Amino acid sequence: MLRFAIAGWRAVLLLLLVGTATANAAESFIIDEIEVEGLQRLEEGTVLSYLPLVVGDELNQQTAQQSIRSVYDSGLFSDVRLLREGGTLIVRVEERPQIVSFSIEGNDKIGGDELMESMRSLGLSEGEVFRQALLDQVSLELRRQYFANGFYDVDIDTVVDELPNNRVSLKIDVVEGESATIKSINIIGNEVFDDDTLRDELKLQETDWMPFQQSDRYSKQQLGGDLESLSSYYQDRGYLRFTIEDVQVQLTPDKRDIYITVTVDEGEVYxxxxxxxxxxxxxxxxxxxxxxxxxxxxxxxxxxxxxxxxxxxxxxxxxxxxxxxxxxxxxxxxxxxxxxxxxxxxxPKKRAYVRQIHFRGNAGTNDETLRRELRQLEAAPFSQTAVERSRVRINRLAFIEQTEVETQRVPGTDDLVDVIFTVRERPPGSVQVGVGFSGADGFLISGSVTHANFLGTGNRVAVNLENNEFSRQLNLSWTDPYFTEDGISQTISGFFRRSDRIIRFSSGFSSNILGGDLTYGLPISEFSTLRAGIGVSETSIETFAGQTSDEVLNFVNENGKRFTAFQLRTGISRDTRNRTIFVTRGNLLRLNADIVVPGSDLRYFSTSLTTQHHIPIYAGFLAQINTSLGYVDTYGNANTVPPYENFFAGGTRTVRGYRDGTLGPRDTPFDNPFGGKLRTTSQTELIIPLPFEADGQSTRFSLFFDIGSVFAEPGDFEFNELRQSAGIAFRWFTPFLGILNLSYGFPLNDEQGDETDRFQINFGTGF
The missing domain is CATH 3.10.20.310 (membrane protein fhac)
Known part of the structure; x- marks a missing residue:
């Protein structure tokens, strides 16, 4: 073998340029063949891919230097040499070790999963090539982070275990020690505001007597934020030229206490x-x-x-x-x-236009189903309000759990953006067979098949069957929210209900109702909708000797036991809520008026007004006020409202702390609740954020005040007759039972004869 050598100063220069890598060449030559030596794990093609030479090229001083530098800079080799044997160029390399395992232990305060992910991105992970310089850099950075967070007594030790076959196992052992605590925060130069006032603006605080105090743990990042808060405090009060002249952070020799001194110049008020x-x-x-x-x-x-x-x-x-x-x-x-x-x-920059709108995460929903909710259109000028309204509308869909939106500038342009909506879907369909409980109905067995996003179209299909101690019912419905391109919705439903529930409240009779409805929703603005529809039902009631009240018997004597009703349904609503479940802002106003039209066996009408107001207070606290007003009466020559259409009050939906349906008029001669024509209720709640749930989308805890009652006639209304209660409530959106409602209410003005029920629970579908 004939080794090339570069004489004198050339050899010295090359060694300076490439470190331990050497290339010996006595003279230039044309490469006839290239061989690679020293490989253990890597393929020869890997080396050749970094080598800027091929067979037929000339090897000289310049190309040798470039070749060694290129192969060495790949980071795969600790040494690279170029040798010659005749017309063959031999590339001799020494591979860097391969990392078999990498771990960090003892870092409870800094890092965690995010730190390990960062290490993997840098190349410190199983299967990567080991570089000592990178490990040293990581160790120094980790130490810097500990110092920035007040852990000055930290000990960081890196262990490299060499294994057979040019492999290594890496481990960083961390002994964190105790965090230094803030002994004193001293502010110098302040004359207008005293030290205590200014220290109250800081999140970092001096160590005090409070157990488990965390605010006295020093953090360089938090100190920077506190200094900005201090500047804001002054500048928000007119001190435009306020400056922080100096900040001193001193550590005691035992590395346990920190003294912070901030020197300020207040300036003048502008x-x-x-x-x-x-x-x-x-x-x-x-x-x-x-x-x-x-x-x-x-x-x-x-x-x-x-x-x-x-x-x-x-x-x-x-x-x-x-x-x-x-x-x-x-x-x-x-x-x-x-x-x-x-x-x-x-x-203003250039006016921006929306090039494209994309959806992500909608695996089970058609693109068109989401796109029809948009208020921002493609090729139209960008509007932040329209984009945000589009996000809220998508988020309000029953099969969407969460929606996020981002705006991206189109590369290479200064006037085009793409809008990307990322959704997280709820399971749109369910087949359930379960058990529920209601204070009004007792235990029930229910079965339902529901799909809120049938075939990805947004159409809702539901079949529901319930059976409990007092009633049995079957409901079928189909809702198309975009029956027309203009957003008119259509709902077709059919139902059968057999109910003995009035027996629980009053005067023994049962009812059987078979019917169907066709209802349309007509949007008249972004937030308002008209409701119009028709319904038909066939009702029969059955009385029982010695158990049926005088009021029911009088109704049967006047109208008979079987009735056909043709109903006209109307209404209007305005809904600005940001969600449909566990709302955090926005209001709802809904007014409905339904009338049984002439040609029916009975003639009556019913109206209802429902309002919801949600008022954010502070730090997640929320005030929610729900009110309802209902009125039912006859018209024409009819005299008596059907007893199954009366309003009832009491229970979780109206006035908690009183037994379901027991407030208001009583029948004769049994003195049981009979309901009335007028119901008015209000529920006011202070919703308190729970520390274990940040977004408040699955649980709620609240303090409540309820007031309301039922009256036989509107003229009987007296404010003193409204029942009041206060208490606590908890709601949980369960995966299988729907919303679980728990409340404990204290009646505030109950009277003799009222039926109270302090602890109340509802769960299951259909409530």
Missing amino acids: SVEGIRFTGETVLNQAFLNALVSTRAGETFSRKKATESADRIEAALANVGFAFAEVQPVPEPVDGKDRAITINYAID
């Missing part, structure tokens, strides 16, 4: 002389003025100025300027000390 808008304003002056919350003569507030700029950006985004930037710039006023003009510098 007032707003006026506002102006510069740049390409786009929007008219009057509209821009309405978006600004700081007025002339007020003390400057950075928070108000920033919020005003955000509102202007949002307004511009709604008319297509998706990338608009608005910067509030305080400008001194000539000739006046401590007076500024706020200049809102507006840069």
Whole structure:
């Protein structure tokens, strides 16, 4: 074998360039063949793929240096040499070891799964090539993170176990030690606000007597956030030139206590002389003025100025300027000390148009089913309001659990965006056979087949069968939410109900009802819908000697026991809620009016008004107010409302703490609840966020106050007769039983004869 050698200074230069890799070449030559030596795990083709030489090329000083550097820079080899044997170029390599395993132990406070994922992305994982420099870098970075979080006594040891066949096992052992705690936070230079007031603005706090205190654990990142909060506190109160001049963080020799000293310069209070808008304003002056919350003569507030700029950006985004930037710039006023003009510098950028709208995660839903909910259209100017409304509409679908949206700029353009909706679907269909319980109906056995997204079309098909101690019923329904392209919905339903439930409340009689409905929903605005439909039913009732009340017997004597009713259904609703279950914001107003039309055996009508108001308070606390008003009466020559159409109150849906259906008028001679023509109820709840659930989509805990009752005639209404209760409630959206309702109510003004029931529970489908 004839070894090439590069004489003198050339050899020295090459060694300086490529480290331990060497190339010996006495003279240039044409490569007839290339061989690779030293491989253990890698294929020869891997080396050749990095080598910038092929058979027929000339090997000289320059190409040798380039070749060694290229192969070495692959990171796969710790040493690379070029040798010659005749016309054959020999590439001799030494492979870096392969990582068999990598683990970090003892890092309870820093890292976890996210740290391991980060290590894998850097190349420290099973099957990767080992590089000592990378392991050292990771160890230093881990130590830096511990220091930044107050763990100055941390000990980090890296262990490299060499294994046969050029393999290694890596392990980082961490002994975290105790976190240093904040002994003192001292603020220097403050004269307007005292130390305690300013320290209250900080999340980092001095160690106190509270057990399990976490706010005294030092974190460099949190200190940065606290300093920003301190600046905001001053600048929101007019101290425009407030500065933090120095920050000292001192660690005691035993590495257990930290002393923080912040030196500030408060400056002077500035007032707003006026506002102006510069740049390409786009929007008219009057509209821009309405978006600004700081007025002339007020003390400057950075928070108000920033919020005003955000509102202007949002307004511009709604008319297509998706990338608009608005910067509030305080400008001194000539000739006046401590007076500024706020200049809102507006840069709308180019008007953006939506190129495409994509959906992700809708494995069981047709694209068109989601697309018809959109208020932002393709090829139209981008509108932030339209995009957000589209997200809410998709999120309100019964088969969608969560919807997220993002806007992406189209690469290579400055005026096109793509809008991407990512959905998480609920199971749209279910076949259930189960047991439920209601305070009104007792235990029930139910079976149902429901599909809220039939064949991905958004159509809802439902078959429900229930059997309990007091009733049996079968319901069939089909709902097409887009019966027409304009969004008119159609619901076709049929039902059979046999009920003995009135026996529980009052005066023994049973009823059998067979009927069907055809109902349409006609959207008249983004949030409002008209309801129109017809229904037909055949009803028969049965009385029992010695058990039926006088009121029921009088009705039967006047009208008989079998009735055919043709019903006209109307209504209007306005719904701005962000969800249909466990709502967090928005309101619902629904007014329905149904009438049994002439030509029927009976003549009566019923009206109902339902409202829901959801008022966010603070930090997840929510006020919810539900009210309902119902009224039923006869018209024409009819005198008596059918007893099965009376309103009842009491129980989880109306006034908790009182037994289901027991409030209001009583029958004769049994003195049992009989219901009445007028019902009015209100439920007010303070919903308290639970620490174990961030989004509040499956559980709810609340304090409640309920009030309401039923009256035989509207003229009988007296406020003093309304029953009141207060208590606590818990709701859980269970996977199999539907919504579980638990409540414990305390009647506040119950009277003799009232039937109270403090603990109440409802669960199962059909409630």
